[in-house]
Amino acid sequence: MYRYDEFDHDFVQARVAEFSDQVQRRLAGEITEDQFRPLRLMNGVYLQLHAYMLRIAVPYGTLNSRQLRMLGHIARKYDKGYGHFTTRQNIQFNWPALSDIPAILADLASVEMHAIQTSGNCIRNVTADHFAGAAADEVADPRPYAEILRQWSSVHPEFSFLPRKFKIAVTGAERDRAAIQTHDIGLHLKKNAAGELGFAVYVGGGQGRTPMVAKKIRDFLPEADLLSYCTAILRVYNLYGRRDNKYKARIKILVHETGVEEITRQIEAEWQELRDADLKLPEADIQAINAYFAPPALVDRPEGDDAVKQARLDSKSFSQWLDQNVVTHRYPDYAAVTISLKGIGEVPGDATDSQMEAVADIAEKYAFDELRVSHEQNLILPHVARADLKAVYDALVEIGLATANSNLISDIISCPGLDYCALATARSIPVAQEISRRFASLERQREIGELKLKISGCINACGHHHVGHIGILGVEKKGSELYQVTLGGSADENTSVGEIIGRGFSSEEITDAIEQIVDTYLGLRLNPDERFIDAYRRVGPAPFKEALYAGETKAA
Amino acid sequence: MKVLTANRLSDGIAVWYADGGWAETVGHADIAHDKAAEDRLEAIGAAAAANNEVVDVNIIDVIMVDGLVEPVRLREKIRAAGPTIRTDLGKQASPETVRAA
Numbered sequence: 001m002y003r004y005d006e007f008d009h010d011f012v013q014a015r016v017a018e019f020s021d022q023v024q025r026r027l028a029g030e031i032t033e034d035q036f037r038p039l040r041l042m043n044g045v046y047l048q049l050h051a052y053m054l055r056i057a058v059p060y061g062t063l064n065s066r067q068l069r070m071l072g073h074i075a076r077k078y079d080k081g082y083g084h085f086t087t088r089q090n091i092q093f094n095w096p097a098l099s100d101i102p103a104i105l106a107d108l109a110s111v112e113m114h115a116i117q118t119s120g121n122c123i124r125n126v127t128a129d130h131f132a133g134a135a136a137d138e139v140a141d142p143r144p145y146a147e148i149l150r151q152w153s154s155v156h157p158e159f160s161f162l163p164r165k166f167k168i169a170v171t172g173a174e175r176d177r178a179a180i181q182t183h184d185i186g187l188h189l190k191k192n193a194a195g196e197l198g199f200a201v202y203v204g205g206g207q208g209r210t211p212m213v214a215k216k217i218r219d220f221l222p223e224a225d226l227l228s229y230c231t232a233i234l235r236v237y238n239l240y241g242r243r244d245n246k247y248k249a250r251i252k253i254l255v256h257e258t259g260v261e262e263i264t265r266q267i268e269a270e271w272q273e274l275r276d277a278d279l280k281l282p283e284a285d286i287q288a289i290n291a292y293f294a295p296p297a298l299v300d301r302p303e304g305d306d307a308v309k310q311a312r313l314d315s316k317s318f319s320q321w322l323d324q325n326v327v328t329h330r331y332p333d334y335a336a337v338t339i340s341l342k343g344i345g346e347v348p349g350d351a352t353d354s355q356m357e358a359v360a361d362i363a364e365k366y367a368f369d370e371l372r373v374s375h376e377q378n379l380i381l382p383h384v385a386r387a388d389l390k391a392v393y394d395a396l397v398e399i400g401l402a403t404a405n406s407n408l409i410s411d412i413i414s415c416p417g418l419d420y421c422a423l424a425t426a427r428s429i430p431v432a433q434e435i436s437r438r439f440a441s442l443e444r445q446r447e448i449g450e451l452k453l454k455i456s457g458c459i460n461a462c463g464h465h466h467v468g469h470i471g472i473l474g475v476e477k478k479g480s481e482l483y484q485v486t487l488g489g490s491a492d493e494n495t496s497v498g499e500i501i502g503r504g505f506s507s508e509e510i511t512d513a514i515e516q517i518v519d520t521y522l523g524l525r526l527n528p529d530e531r532f533i534d535a536y537r538r539v540g541p542a543p544f545k546e547a548l549y550a551g552e553t554k555a556a
Numbered sequence: 557m558k559v560l561t562a563n564r565l566s567d568g569i570a571v572w573y574a575d576g577g578w579a580e581t582v583g584h585a586d587i588a589h590d591k592a593a594e595d596r597l598e599a600i601g602a603a604a605a606a607n608n609e610v611v612d613v614n615i616i617d618v619i620m621v622d623g624l625v626e627p628v629r630l631r632e633k634i635r636a637a638g639p640t641i642r643t644d645l646g647k648q649a650s651p652e653t654v655r656a657a
Contacts, residue, residue: 026565026608027565027566027608029607029608032606032608033565033605033608033611047563047568047611047612048568049570049631049634049635050568050569050570050635050638050639050646051563051567051568051569051570052567052568080645095645096568097566097567097568098565098566098567098568099566099567347641347642418630418631418634419634419639419640419641419642420639424631427634427640427641429639429641430640430641433641476630479628479629479630480630481630
């Protein structure tokens with residue numbers, strides 16, 4: 001994985017020193033909160049309901065065991081023994097004292113980590129397919145390009161005060177696991193007919209109060225033009241993006257209001273000025289970054305097939321975990337493992353200090369020291385020999401992280417909601433927990449099949465509810481929590497925004513409503529292979545509305 | 557009925573103005589029964605923010621329940637207790653709060 005060079009080291013150390021000084025001056029009363037707030041936000045420090053919150057960057061979700069161990073250490077020493085992995089592949093701590101944050105940042109810097117640009121109106125952590133470098137279906141590892149974008153966007157003087165925050169995602173496979181069409185810029189790394197690498201470029205996706213699917217503005221951008229083209233997009237946005245209204249300031253609104261054709265013309269015109277200048281990526285630089293992401297030396301482990309076969313016979317639970325949480329690797333003797341942070345009834349995305357340390361040990365021992373955070377709030381071991389899968393499974397069972405529910409209904413994305421967040425209007429975690437408990441039976445979940453359920457506790461949509469096959473949005477109505485349900489959303493290569501199905505449900509009703517939706521789907525699907533999302537697209541909302549609300553209409 | 561709340565600058569912990577200082581629990585917070593008292597609390601909050609003791613100062617609605625102050629809105633109830641999904645954390649976790657409740 002990427003290792004800091006001297007510049008990165010100096011840069012992060014300088015930032016730690018600078019922000020530590022700012023914190024000291026704030027605590028000493030030398031600067032006011034109004035002066036300090038933008039400074040703390042630039043360093044990932046928010047103020048939430050109960051305490052400060054520190055969001056730490058995990059660039060493109062890639063970690064090594066030393067880094068994860070340090071996160072465990074921070075959880076134990078400075079926080080309350082746990083952390084929360086987020087939909088931007090980052091981690092948040094919920095309880096740090098402001099006075100401890102300089103020490104936390106110094107600890108992070110010692111393992112090449114930081115909290116820079118995890119907030120503010122700048123280019124945020126660039127996300128990528130969590131199976132990058134391991135996926136059997138990718139044309140190339142997207143992370144070198146994410147790293148190039150990270151280097152380019154870090155404290156970029158022109159793009160540090162954008163109209164609003166800006167999110168970029170990169171995938172290297174046709175099957176989009178990075179939700180690129182929900183981003184300000186989505187990049188799909190692909191090859192053209194000549195076998196050259198480049199990108200399909202999507203612009204103007206986003207969620208929040210105005211969900212939009214990104215529009216493809218270029219089918220093939222040569223890789224050398226990545227930075228000049230992104231610069232052109234950002235320049236057009238920086239110039240014309242609305243600064244008069246926070247809720248209309250994202251590039252999705254600009255794309256929508258300007259029109260795809262016109263904005264594409266503006267971007268292309270800007271790009272003509274830039275494309276052959278100093279932003280052109282030299283092949284040698286691409287190769288140099290690529291070298292950092294060289295795959296581990298995967299030796300042949302042909303004994304894996306027999307080992308897996310035998311272990312399947314010995315353990316039904318292992319067999320189920322294998323079917324659900326283990327995916328094909330580009331190298332047949334290996335596999336990529338999803339470590340579910342969605343234990344039944346647990347808080348989605350939370351991990352304890354000792355779980356982090358234990359997972360780090362597993363990664364070091366069995367997975368070439370590599371880990372990923374997925375935007376679906378799970379951890380990934382991208383390279384595990386099939387021969388070692390049983391040992392990995394057993395180790396995960398010991399720490400309570402072997403729930404075999406990847407992509408099933410209990411693999412829920414949930415924002416922190418009103419239990420922590422100062423912006424939230426309703427709780428989301430308890431809803432996730434109750435649904436998870438209702439569908440606790442793995443047999444039942446497998447019978448239902450792939451179902452992406454996503455919950456947000458306010459209209460900002462951090463829980464991605466707009467693109468859940470089933471989405472739940474919690475709002476406050478007359479002093480109570482009310483949950484609106486959307487159906488038919490999706491965040492893959494066929495991205496769609498879910499439709500509101502009808503009146504909302506109280507916290508007492510919502511789990512029953514979800515169960516009714518699921519039962520309706522089971523009753524109308526053509527066969528067990530027809531996923532919820534496919535069935536919904538075939539039949540539309542009518543049967544679900546009927547199931548949820550028909551009684552009311554009749555009663556009325 | 558209203559009380560004055562904020563988060564302490566040094567550690568961000570939620571606090572309520574009580575008895576001339578900032579208490580870590582809401583139960584005995586100073587109550588404003590009228591507009592004049594509210595204005596006084598607001599002035600105290602503004603001064604404390606200016607003095608770098610607290611941040612995010614707010615006046616919130618409360619009621620009295622069994623002789624203790626209780627916030628009206630769910631958001632403020634959760635601030636006063638801790639995450640509903642982790643009752644081992646926040647104010648609700650400390651024995652003193654449990655006794656007070």
